[in-house]
Amino acid sequence: MGLEGFDGNESILYHLQSPCRIREVGPFEPIVREEWVPDAHAHRHFRTIGIAPAGDEISGRQLLMWNDDVELSLCRPSEAMDFFYRNGEGDEVIFVHEGSGTLETIFGDLSYKAGDYIVIPRGTTYRFTSDGPQRHLVFESPGIIQIPRRYRNEYGQLLEHAPYYHRDIHPPNELKTYRDGGDHVVKVRVKDGYQTYVLDYHPFDVVGWDGYVYPWTFSIHDFEPITGRIHMPPPSHQTFGGRNFVICSFCPRKLDFDPQAIPIPYHHSNLNSEEMIYYVDGNFSSRKGIEIGSVTLHPSGIPHGPQPGLAEKSIGMTETHELAVMCDTFHPLRLTALAQGLDDGQYAYSWYEQPEAVKEAKSADEDPAGVTSHF
């Protein structure tokens, strides 16, 4: 399996059966997206912590926002996968907010835990076997999701000053070869839908593989933050690069060390980019309404930045304990009916006056802003 004809990265898999062999072509289910077109263009805050568990790790993906480059979904599965899955038209990155388990794949078992990004190249057949409750943030893209080019040398190796290194990349740790007969259902995402096939053998019939295309995990806790004397803009947090979007990790870190630094971001207009931030962990308790699982969306064309009072309050802060995942897209995002239901309707006004929580915060660490700034 390979990318870009025979010119891109590839892996060779040694199968017991012809991978073309199918017993039955099953039904095709088109993907249906229920769009919400808001009446007004404004900053938004969605509370996602309470979404109801539903489906399995695939059918339970609840689309929140999307465009032609990336789909962002929330997933809290309530049942086990009774089929195998393969995304035939996109790469996937799954951020594991809560839960652990094993991603069984045709390349072998990949164990995962909370804080991991699971990177699954298109064409990888897999099945989740989870240990208990899960909460996932799922990115799916028709483009290729990769390690940013500027983190690598001309040969592709990670540079030592990149925020993560080879030791942080975990490939499948055990190849299991199955020789079982009997019906096995494989669902493949193709043509904006799901095509079901029935095989008469276990799809993990590989006795070995080699190459550059395989699933892996990377823990957000292994991201080494880059900080400076004055404020470093978001590209310093970049973790993955996609087609017209980036994924960034905001991790606990020391802050800008100039005695006069204002260690939260300046106001900025992301003119042709949309910025989604998913809040994973940190002390947001003093900010009314902001909580773990909150998602903010700063759409293109209008500025955002620290709320009133925060820049002053941040002076002298030396560290932050926030943990957040950001996705910046370079084309507008569309929202779903799910987003409409989770929208707090108030966030756009949060720059209008100094929030009570900011006035009341006793210490910098209690600061409701987090240091991504965007509160």
Ligand SMILES: [Fe+2]
């Ligand atoms: Fe921003």
